[in-house]
Amino acid sequence: xxxxxxxxxxxxxxxxxxxxxxxxxxxxxxxxxxxxxxxxxxxxxxxxxxxxxxxxxxxxxxxxxxxxxxxxxxxxxxxxxxxxxxxxxxxxxxxxxxxxxxxxxxxxxxxxxxxxxxxxx
Amino acid sequence: xxxxxxxxxxxxxxxxxxxxxxxxxxxxxxxxxxxxxxxxxxxxxxxxxxxxxxxxxxxxxxxxxxxxxxxxxxxxxxxxxxxxxxxxxxxxxxxxxxxxxxxxxxxxxxxxxxxxxxxxxxxxxxxxxxxxxxxxxxxxxxxxxxxxxxxxxxxxxxxxxxxxxxxxxx
Numbered sequence: 001x002x003x004x005x006x007x008x009x010x011x012x013x014x015x016x017x018x019x020x021x022x023x024x025x026x027x028x029x030x031x032x033x034x035x036x037x038x039x040x041x042x043x044x045x046x047x048x049x050x051x052x053x054x055x056x057x058x059x060x061x062x063x064x065x066x067x068x069x070x071x072x073x074x075x076x077x078x079x080x081x082x083x084x085x086x087x088x089x090x091x092x093x094x095x096x097x098x099x100x101x102x103x104x105x106x107x108x109x110x111x112x113x114x115x116x117x118x119x120x121x
Numbered sequence: 122x123x124x125x126x127x128x129x130x131x132x133x134x135x136x137x138x139x140x141x142x143x144x145x146x147x148x149x150x151x152x153x154x155x156x157x158x159x160x161x162x163x164x165x166x167x168x169x170x171x172x173x174x175x176x177x178x179x180x181x182x183x184x185x186x187x188x189x190x191x192x193x194x195x196x197x198x199x200x201x202x203x204x205x206x207x208x209x210x211x212x213x214x215x216x217x218x219x220x221x222x223x224x225x226x227x228x229x230x231x232x233x234x235x236x237x238x239x240x241x242x243x244x245x246x247x248x249x250x251x252x253x254x255x256x257x258x259x260x261x262x263x264x265x266x267x268x269x270x271x272x273x274x275x276x277x278x279x280x281x282x283x284x285x286x287x288x289x290x291x
Binding site: 008009010011012014015018055056057058059060061064082083084085086088103104105106107 | 141142145146197200201202210213214216217220221223224225227228233234236238281283284
């Protein structure tokens, strides 16, 4: 499985990759994007099986990325990994077609609980 | 600072958030320390700031994180798994601390909010604070002081917002 990680912070992308490994998901191929626009380009070129995306990014936000994908009929599984986790944001995310939202800071256990069903589906 | 119950009343929640974020990002034990503790940030400091804008009235709360540059380098080294992070990596790591804390602060504010992107700089030791005082929380991690400052006024001109628009254009 190929997982695309979109976050404007290189440090946070590294933390997400490390946490994936700690959650037992390190055998998957990981690709990175620094904003939603780059992520959209990587979806076309690399065809990831899952997207883990920050919400607030320059150029194109995570929710704009998700809506762009769904508008063109792309149902790729999509999860937010972001610093805000209000009920309003969760509702917006789910209405736009996200599987859910993981708030920062997170633990390997949270990644394992949320992602293992997705990765093994 | 106008929040649900005021930041002073939310001090316990703020302290818990501060310790959780520091502990998680540094991968070390963290604790809050009182105002009477004489320890201070020494030398040049890394400072990052995020603005939280309330959608209801357009007002802002500014969340600022300060730590010594050496502490920031230790943070970046851990986050990026590199022995000697460069300046951009250090600013990126410190910016993410403010970003995550600001995300947590939104849970203490009534109504929907919008976060700016983090803005991080290195400031000389003893540099004046152009925005004055605010609500200050002090934490300790790796034996070093980290400060969380929140205020309801400040300069938004250098901040970028998600999607890339400048504050002035919004």
